[in-house]
Amino acid sequence: MPDPITQRANEAGTVGKALNVLDQVASFGRPVRFSELLESSDYPKATLYRLLQSLVQQGMVSYESERSAYVLGVRLVRLAHQAWRQASLAPVARRYIDALSLQIGETVHLAQLDHAQVLYVDKRNAAVPVEMYSQAGKVGPVYCTGVGKAMLAWSPLEAQTPIIEQQSYHPFTQNTLTSRRALRAELDIICSRGFAYDNEEHEPGIICVALPILSQTGRVLGGLSVTSTTGRHSLESLAALVPHMKTTVGRIAEDAESWRFPDQTENPV
Numbered sequence: 179m180p181d182p183i184t185q186r187a188n189e190a191g192t193v194g195k196a197l198n199v200l201d202q203v204a205s206f207g208r209p210v211r212f213s214e215l216l217e218s219s220d221y222p223k224a225t226l227y228r229l230l231q232s233l234v235q236q237g238m239v240s241y242e243s244e245r246s247a248y249v250l251g252v253r254l255v256r257l258a259h260q261a262w263r264q265a266s267l268a269p270v271a272r273r274y275i276d277a278l279s280l281q282i283g284e285t286v287h288l289a290q291l292d293h294a295q296v297l298y299v300d301k302r303n304a305a306v307p308v309e310m311y312s313q314a315g316k317v318g319p320v321y322c323t324g325v326g327k328a329m330l331a332w333s334p335l336e337a338q339t340p341i342i343e344q345q346s347y348h349p350f351t352q353n354t355l356t357s358r359r360a361l362r363a364e365l366d367i368i369c370s371r372g373f374a375y376d377n378e379e380h381e382p383g384i385i386c387v388a389l390p391i392l393s394q395t396g397r398v399l400g401g402l403s404v405t406s407t408t409g410r411h412s413l414e415s416l417a418a419l420v421p422h423m424k425t426t427v428g429r430i431a432e433d434a435e436s437w438r439f440p441d442q443t444e445n446p447v
Contacts, residue, residue: 192229195221199229200254203239209247267391267400268300271430275302275402278426282419285405287312287386289325291333291398294344296326299400308407310384321345321361322354324376324388325401331368332390333398338365353379373420375413376403383408387416391427391434399434402427 202219203210212227219226230248233239237253271288279286279302288300295317312318320326320341330341347356355361368374376386388403404419 195225196229196232199226200233200238200250203233203248204250209242209245209249211245211247215248267430267434270433271300271391271400271402274426274429274433275300278302278404278422279304281422282404284411284419285310287325287388287403287405288400289329289403290400291320291326291329291341292317294320294341296320296323296329296401304406308384308405310405311381312405318380319345319348321347322350322376322379323403324374324386324405325403327361327364327368327376328374328388328390328403329398329401331365331374332392332396350380351378351382353377355379373417373423375416376405377413378408385411385413385416387413387420387423389420389423389427391431393431394435399431402430 199215199219199221202215206214212230215230216223216226221229230239233251234241234248237251239254240249240251241247242249267290268288275286275288283305285304285308286302287298289296289298291297296319298312298316298318301313312323318326320330330338333341342358342361345358345361347358347361348354349356355364374388376384376388378385384405385408386403386405388401390398391400391402393399402423404416404423406416
């Protein structure tokens with residue numbers, strides 16, 4: 179099954195393909211040569227080159243002649259900053275996750291759904307930082323992250339189904355959910371319990387507890403998680419932090435009512 183980014187690019191024509199290449203350049207996290215992009219690209223050499231030139235002309239990508247490499251462009255940085263201010267929950271939530279982080283001393287994540295993925299929009303490190311995959315700006319899978327499952331569990335059924343269908347169900351660890359049936363069963367448990375866990379499902383030794391951030395009408399605005407290690411916490415001890423988290427998500431949701439965030443669980447008309 180194709181990943182969500184590639185599938186959307188194929189459906190969106192030239193613009194979608196260009197955005198797919200932009201995602202590819204960004205995924206390297208460093209200046210990247212054309213040969214490296216070509217090696218991992220689904221597009222023929224001539225098509226990839228044409229798309230890159232279009233991105234360069236539009237300022238979305240820059241070409242560094244000294245290193246013969248492509249990097250993200252300044253225009254993209256400006257657009258990303260505006261998107262963070264206008265479409266991200268992060269500016270609204272900042273002071274509340276700051277306070278929660280100081281109160282509990284563990285890693286706090288703020289996330290939103292980006293179609294069939296989790297987009298981490300902000301993060302506060304623990305008092306004693308822990309190395310882990312998640313960083314602000316990164317995307318992660320829904321099916322094996324606590325914050326992803328929390329947001330999915332409270333999404334309407336018509337939004338849940340396509341997200342569930344698009345997951346890869348790759349077994350990152352021995353605890354990873356590896357089927358649609360297992361994920362649906364887990365979502366039922368999460369709704370009954372009132373919060374979600376990541377029980378070493380994405381990274382060994384990393385656990386978390388997560389809650390959705392809901393509008394007054396029950397719409398999923400985002401998700402909040404507290405993450406730690408099995409050396410410092412158990413799932414039960416993380417669950418003891420849920421009352422503090424509920425206060426935080428309630429305050430974020432209240433402030434967010436005056437904002438209009440794009441609904442990333444719906445396909446545009």
